[in-house]
Amino acid sequence: xxxxxxxxxxxxxxxxxxxxxxxxxxxxxxxxxxxxxxxxxxxxxxxxxxxxxxxxxxxxxxxxxxxxxxxxxxxxxxxxxxxxxxxxxxxxxxxxxxxxxxxxxxxxxxxxxxxxxxxxxxxxxxxxxxxxxxxxxxxxxx
Numbered sequence: 001x002x003x004x005x006x007x008x009x010x011x012x013x014x015x016x017x018x019x020x021x022x023x024x025x026x027x028x029x030x031x032x033x034x035x036x037x038x039x040x041x042x043x044x045x046x047x048x049x050x051x052x053x054x055x056x057x058x059x060x061x062x063x064x065x066x067x068x069x070x071x072x073x074x075x076x077x078x079x080x081x082x083x084x085x086x087x088x089x090x091x092x093x094x095x096x097x098x099x100x101x102x103x104x105x106x107x108x109x110x111x112x113x114x115x116x117x118x119x120x121x122x123x124x125x126x127x128x129x130x131x132x133x134x135x136x137x138x139x140x141x142x
Contacts, residue, residue: 003068010051010061012050018065018130019044023077027092029069029141038120039139044076046078046135054082054133069141073122078139084128093126093135 006021008014019040026036029075043065061082068075070138087095092114121137128134 001068003066005064005066007062007064008047009059010055010057010063010082011059012048012051012057015044015047015051016125018047018063022065022067025067025069026074029074031074031139031141035139039076042120042137043136045117046076047136049113049135050078050082050133052078053072053085054080056083071141073141074139076139079132079134079136080102081132084130084133085126088128093118093124109129 004025006018008018019098022038022043023036027033031039035106047065051057055061061080064079066075066079068077094101117135117137121139123136123138125136126134127136
């Protein structure tokens with residue numbers, strides 16, 4: 001299994017660097033352009049959520065992304081050391097968000113990141129141990 005760890009400071013303008021790097025990793029491993037963009041979007045949403053919610057938008061904290069690739073799948077672990085998700089958010093990660101298709105949900109500003117991630121990725125989970133928080137995502141390459 002090949003691995004690379006990317007880390008950014010908790011500044012929103014840094015998120016695009018991490019997301020673009022993942023897009024190119026996806027392309028390198030044979031993912032089509034649409035699939036690579038979708039994974040890039042999920043990384044962007046995960047890192048943005050860490051900055052905005054775990055760190056309250058404060059700079060000076062790390063957001064890391066471990067990217068692992070085997071013959072069949074891409075595995076992403078987005079980690080922070082900020083405030084963990086509340087139980088309702090964890091539930092949205094674990095089982096998705098019912099009503100995503102409803103008009104009110106689609107038009108609401110913000111709050112769709114976890115729905116997007118759940119809709120694109122093959123598997124999504126969340127772990128916290130009191131010290132760090134980790135959103136795990138996986139996507140089949142083909």
